[in-house]
Amino acid sequence: MTNEALQELVGNWLPELEFTEEESQFLNIHVSPQNLHTLMSQLKSNPETQFDYLFCLSGVDWGEKLGIVYHLESTSKRHIVVVKVTTEDRENPVLDTVYDIWATAEFHEREVFDFFGIRFNNHPNLKRLFLTEDWVGYPLRKDYEDDINMILH
């Protein structure tokens, strides 16, 4: 499906979705944290979109907000869409997990928790993945400081 058709179809499902195609190869959908899970499950189950392959889940620190970028692809129709969600709360960010929709999200969300500190509701095993259990801080955030381990130009 083309980007316009996708935009039209998905725009009818939920209010408050922002679509943009600038500065990106694919169609980007911004969604609010409350609607995240409904949008994702519909993207997967709807027979016209059928996004059954989540191939990249990245955490991003946008400066003031923390966010996640999901890259979705459909193995039958071969279209790609990008879903972005952000939260303003830097002290205690919480989002919904998509593990029940795509099983690959389990490890990816653990990695995001490890490096950014975003917690996920209903995640089966939310522990740090790469760093040790007693590590303090979230390294990939922009305001992370570590005099011993970091060398800056």
Next chain:
Amino acid sequence: MIQLSITENIHNWLFSIMPEGVASIVEMVLIAVVYLTIFAVTGLFLVLLERRVAAWFQLRIGPNRVGFQGLLQTMADAIKLLTKELTGTERADKFLYNLAPYFVIISALMALAVIPFTKEFHAFDINIGIFFLIAISSIGVIGILLGGWSSNNKFALIGAMRSGVQTISYELSVGLSLLTMVVITGTLQLSEIIEFQKNGWLIVQGHIPAIIAFMVFMISGTAETNRAPFDMVEAESELGAGFHTEYSGMKFAYFFLAEFINMFIIAAIATTMFFGGWLSPFGITESLPWLGVFWFLAKTMGLVFLMMWFRWTFPRLRVDQLLTLEWKYLLPINLVNIVVMALIVWLNLTIRF
């Protein structure tokens, strides 16, 4: 016939110098020393042979620096093992822990004593020869189980249990395939079996069932000594190194050497029962009975090479597949084979020269 009656001469000389009791004891000590030397030298040589053969299969050279063509390599390894610290676990059962390697060595030595190297070089020629051999090889299992139990280590215990199960299962096949050959010879005594083979080696005399018995014997023999492709127990070293995890230094060397000697014994038994022992093919060197040692060693080394070939080519069987192989395939084949062999002997269909 040129006979070097060394054993007779030594026997008479000893009995002429000392009183009877002492002379018998000295004789026994002498024989024990000779056999211990054979044990040690064979073990050393086999370890080196395994490394060179493995290297040949793997397109490399192997140890060839220490001594001529690496012959002193195992000596160097033995010296290293002797100087290692003997770490034992704290709560291991000290007595059983120290006793376990000796069981394995003693059973290997006792089996060596019964094997005929040549006409006069035969330490213990009892009338139940082959039966004795099968019985002795069962004693080695005790050493394995004791070693695993007394180490006070749960992985060693599991490894020992598995190894014990494997050995006990495959002993059945070993025994039955040897009994198949006894049906032809009609006698259990090893020197008489070899005399019987002067009319042609047993594998030729018994044709089809003998060849099947030989193949079953080689498979079960390899499995009984825990060698690849049946070494899941000890090569699972990612999890637990089997029953000899907690042994180090000389005690580990005992287990290690005993495995190689067991391999030699299996090959020696196969040579005796199937390929004529120390007899030369077509009787070409009949007049020099002491050349029998050379023929015996040549045949045994050929079979040892075959066992090494198995190890470096085949993948490993999983533990449950191992036991399935024995109980569902080898055992029925063996039983049918004995019946077939009995029929052939009864109907006089054996090949004789």
Next chain:
Amino acid sequence: METEVVNTNFKSEEYFINMGPQHPATHGVLRLLLTIDGEIIKKVEPDLGYIHRSIEKMCERDSYQQIVHLTDRMDYLSANINNEAVCLAVENALQLEIPERVKVIRTIIGELTRISSHCLWWGVMGMDVGALTTYFYGFRDREMINDIMEETCGARLTMNYNVPGGLMLDIHPNFVKRVKDFITHFKTKLPEYDRLLTGNIIFQKRTIGVGILSKEDAISFGASGPVGRASGYSCDVRKHHPYSAIDKVTFNEVLKTEGDTYARYLVRIQEMWESLSIIEQLIDNIPEGEHRVTTNAVIKLPKGEFYQKVETARGELGVYIISTGTKNPYRLKFRSPGFSNLSLLNHIAVGGKIGDLVATMATLDLVIPDIDR
């Protein structure tokens, strides 16, 4: 008075085994915590992070040429293809016109890297199931490729031959001849591999029906590469999102449906044949031209987000760059194939035996630096 500690995820007959970070068969430093009942596995939990070097954080302060040097430390067996991924992402963002010569050479070297990685995989696979000789045979053939790489690129493992804009140096004059010699040599060796391992009944008993992965699970877990293709899931990036000179050659995507360990094994062996055929189609007609397009000394990507997918020997590698117009990326994320392949280990190993776990892990072909980054 002692109180009893009750561990809720541990029944009394089960015991706990650690397949520690040091392995005899070097998949890398991976620690697996196994919960076992007798011989049956109840739960597998990987413990990662032993070789985590924070590559993604380092990329936020490095220039784009420097980032290329970091990528071949990730999955060191497909080093060239990793470099190609970042170079392609940068070149597509800058919309550079890459000469045909560069594309063809990149594809040839990429396929050679794939064969080299599969050779090593085959050797280690044999070693894991117990046939210890296969290790040496795999490495012997890999040596020929390493020598070719050393002559052209200067290094045997971390080649760094690709730069944004083309190749660092032109290929050595002996390159074409040596590659052709290699192809002739290797075509006689692959049947030898089949005789040694593929047709062996013991090997087949260890691998057929073991570690079955269905197609839906493969898609849901994000499996890619030979792991996905063995379950019938068509996921070859070279077919769906072609790059470099791949669209000029014809090759088959190897698919099987059973999804067990033996199918994954056969897929990789067949992929080696396909790679040989791709190289053969390209090696005789390398177009003339420049080997490098000049870029600025300081590369600044325009503002925006860029994603590039390539097919490494392990599966689909993704490079996701968020740039704000400066000389360093704002965020760079590597989507590594091993990461998703490892997450399905718990799903397919539960219910099998320990020996099956070893065989299954060998066919998942994990390289831990790729997962830990």
